[in-house]
Amino acid sequence: MNIKITKLAFVVAASLSANAHANIEYPLMPGDPLVDQQWHLKNTGQAAFSDRGGKPGEDMNVSLTHAMGIMGAGVTAAVIDGGVEIMHPDLRDNARPGSWNFTNNSPDLAPGSPTDRHGTAVSGIIAASAFNGIGGRGVAPRAGLVGFNYLVSGNQTMANWLQSHGMYSDGFAKQSFDFPRVFNQSYGRTLSSPRSFDYEESPWLKTYEDAQEEITRTTHGGRGAIFVKSAGNGYERQSFTDSKFGRGYLRFDNYNHGLPLQNVNLERMDSSFWNLVVSAYNADGERSSYSTVGSSVFVSAPGGQYGTSSPAIITTDVSGCDAGYNPLWLRNDLHGGHPLDPNCDYSARSNGTSAAAPNVAGAIAVIMSANPALSWLDVRHILAATSRRIDADHPGVALSFKEAGGEQVSYQAIDAWQTNAAGYQFHNFYGFGAVDVDAAVNLARFYDKNLGEFVKTDRELVTAGVEIPDGRLSGVQSNYHYAQDLTVDAVQVRVNIDHTSTRDLAIELISPSGTRSVIMTPRTGTILGNEGMQNTQMLTHHFYGEQAKGEWTLRVIDTASEDEAYIFDPRASGEPNINMVHRNNTENGVLKSWDIRFFGRK
Amino acid sequence: MKFKLIPLLAVVGSLYAAQASAQPAYEATAVSNSSGVSVNVNGKDYVLAASKSDQDMVTGAALIDVSTDETVTLTGELVVELESLINAKEFASANRLNLIYVRGNRAIFQAAPNAALLTFKSDVEKLSGVVNVQLGFQVEGLEAE
Numbered sequence: 001m002n003i004k005i006t007k008l009a010f011v012v013a014a015s016l017s018a019n020a021h022a023n024i025e026y027p028l029m030p031g032d033p034l035v036d037q038q039w040h041l042k043n044t045g046q047a048a049f050s051d052r053g054g055k056p057g058e059d060m061n062v063s064l065t066h067a068m069g070i071m072g073a074g075v076t077a078a079v080i081d082g083g084v085e086i087m088h089p090d091l092r093d094n095a096r097p098g099s100w101n102f103t104n105n106s107p108d109l110a111p112g113s114p115t116d117r118h119g120t121a122v123s124g125i126i127a128a129s130a131f132n133g134i135g136g137r138g139v140a141p142r143a144g145l146v147g148f149n150y151l152v153s154g155n156q157t158m159a160n161w162l163q164s165h166g167m168y169s170d171g172f173a174k175q176s177f178d179f180p181r182v183f184n185q186s187y188g189r190t191l192s193s194p195r196s197f198d199y200e201e202s203p204w205l206k207t208y209e210d211a212q213e214e215i216t217r218t219t220h221g222g223r224g225a226i227f228v229k230s231a232g233n234g235y236e237r238q239s240f241t242d243s244k245f246g247r248g249y250l251r252f253d254n255y256n257h258g259l260p261l262q263n264v265n266l267e268r269m270d271s272s273f274w275n276l277v278v279s280a281y282n283a284d285g286e287r288s289s290y291s292t293v294g295s296s297v298f299v300s301a302p303g304g305q306y307g308t309s310s311p312a313i314i315t316t317d318v319s320g321c322d323a324g325y326n327p328l329w330l331r332n333d334l335h336g337g338h339p340l341d342p343n344c345d346y347s348a349r350s351n352g353t354s355a356a357a358p359n360v361a362g363a364i365a366v367i368m369s370a371n372p373a374l375s376w377l378d379v380r381h382i383l384a385a386t387s388r389r390i391d392a393d394h395p396g397v398a399l400s401f402k403e404a405g406g407e408q409v410s411y412q413a414i415d416a417w418q419t420n421a422a423g424y425q426f427h428n429f430y431g432f433g434a435v436d437v438d439a440a441v442n443l444a445r446f447y448d449k450n451l452g453e454f455v456k457t458d459r460e461l462v463t464a465g466v467e468i469p470d471g472r473l474s475g476v477q478s479n480y481h482y483a484q485d486l487t488v489d490a491v492q493v494r495v496n497i498d499h500t501s502t503r504d505l506a507i508e509l510i511s512p513s514g515t516r517s518v519i520m521t522p523r524t525g526t527i528l529g530n531e532g533m534q535n536t537q538m539l540t541h542h543f544y545g546e547q548a549k550g551e552w553t554l555r556v557i558d559t560a561s562e563d564e565a566y567i568f569d570p571r572a573s574g575e576p577n578i579n580m581v582h583r584n585n586t587e588n589g590v591l592k593s594w595d596i597r598f599f600g601r602k
Numbered sequence: 603m604k605f606k607l608i609p610l611l612a613v614v615g616s617l618y619a620a621q622a623s624a625q626p627a628y629e630a631t632a633v634s635n636s637s638g639v640s641v642n643v644n645g646k647d648y649v650l651a652a653s654k655s656d657q658d659m660v661t662g663a664a665l666i667d668v669s670t671d672e673t674v675t676l677t678g679e680l681v682v683e684l685e686s687l688i689n690a691k692e693f694a695s696a697n698r699l700n701l702i703y704v705r706g707n708r709a710i711f712q713a714a715p716n717a718a719l720l721t722f723k724s725d726v727e728k729l730s731g732v733v734n735v736q737l738g739f740q741v742e743g744l745e746a747e
Contacts, residue, residue, distance in 0.1 A: 157677040158710060162703060186746060189741075189745070204736065204741075241633050243632060243633045352747050354746055568628075580627060580630055
């Protein structure tokens, strides 16, 4: 009998799998009143309580996976965030032991105020329950949840960072701990100057990076865990505090030439291999207007827009019509006591890469649930191999600028979709593309690939000592030869550059196969970057699957020879906008040295 | 009439243009309320923020990296790597230290609220069995995205 059932299950599974390849559209299973509006799970063009809908098919594609009952059971996700209303009616069934409130040293993770809403929204995107007749559902509606309110003011200590990121204390057993296989970090920084990634000067970087490597590689019997991180929301504007004008936003009337103010490689921990960084796309299947991008983005997921003129994400909210997202300025139609949510337990205005990251955390929980034997490396590979190309016709972004000699030239700062020498498609906006849960689960269930032994090489120093001509498209280059056989997962570079206007600089890495990755886009918001780059670290996934052996080329190009005007918007004071200027520098820079290391497989 | 109006419009237009170009444009400047007091923390040079006058650096003191304008705040933690055979709990008890975290040979001790942190660090560094010590700090600007 057992044999017959097994055979039957195999036939059903194979049939469903074949159907998945045939691109048959499955409806989302009913059972939650808001699920029909959750475009990020299945986009039918619904408006999600905003003014208009998006483009059908631009979603996480979970329908078949959920229909097969694969919903994250047996996998716990950690939400490192603010407070979480873990007793929310749509979250409590998935709550697991191990949450910790650092503010009052208790397992009670309840939000500290009605506006402490972020963590509850993030948690619901991962694992709001399904088929319970209330609200919507998460990507992994049967995954476990634990939370840590690390982001709350006063909690950002090193001990709390370690505790919340899986390095729980031996001597202070808070309680039994359902150890997560996926950690969600919907947080980051906005930077106005490049930072150093130097273990000697900032030992905390090594402490944190070592911790994430240890948790990733050694937990769960070596199958490990994955840290998911949001890319940031700094494409069009960035927060900035000026000595004269106080807090506000910076933006350019020319939309910064179409280029991102914040490149994801500016944030140090986003350039760490141990964080899987996620950018956001909207219901039209295009980059969310705010999403920070760059070569260390691994994949993209729904983050939506603002939920007013076009959809944001529908998820759990702090309960009550006077709490959470419900009282927000510019409500959408769900808020304030809609018949589908009379108690205001849900929001339709969650957005940001904060919302994109938990979509991927949920997807990873589902993939791990579909095949618990998969290692962290397998899961990353599955995501890279199955994510789908969106916004396929996006041409990239070309920067037109006047050279120091006066000639107008063009620099391709962000490429259109590229296929690398190993056949993987990559775009600085979307990494390997939009996560496709059904495709990923299909590969996970029948996974038989041996990726080989994971290798992290030492950093190899390259002395360059070459001048970077001011405002010249030709730039400079420096080469490095790698002699070993290695299949690349990612490449990490640190640069030492003397320069008085880092905003001007574009940095490229070119592989032996000829693939070009722009690892630092020009015209970032590093308006205070007049001290160059000292051990500034950048990561790229662009060369995934290529061979490392051969000549690697680093190019640095100074793309500016003119002053640039921009706007400072004092957001809180109600003061008028202030005209600002970024003065052109005329000095040549110097690429002093750089180092390179590979993450890959032998 | 038309003949007279056009030069008038041109004059008005140029006045507006002059006003627009006369509007000052500022260069961004960092908030660096430096006290001018240089300190070295974990091997890196900082200056104490002006709002904190205590040169001894206590918990909550803000430090500025002048090359990047990054501000860090001291958390009062001492992150200590101990020799592998040392029991952190016994080590803390023997040395009257407030142990708040331990995992393997990494221990974190919390300083008393107004303790001078450089002195605290120096004292712990001298203890037998200590391999490495760093002052714990919070890097500014972390926010939900």
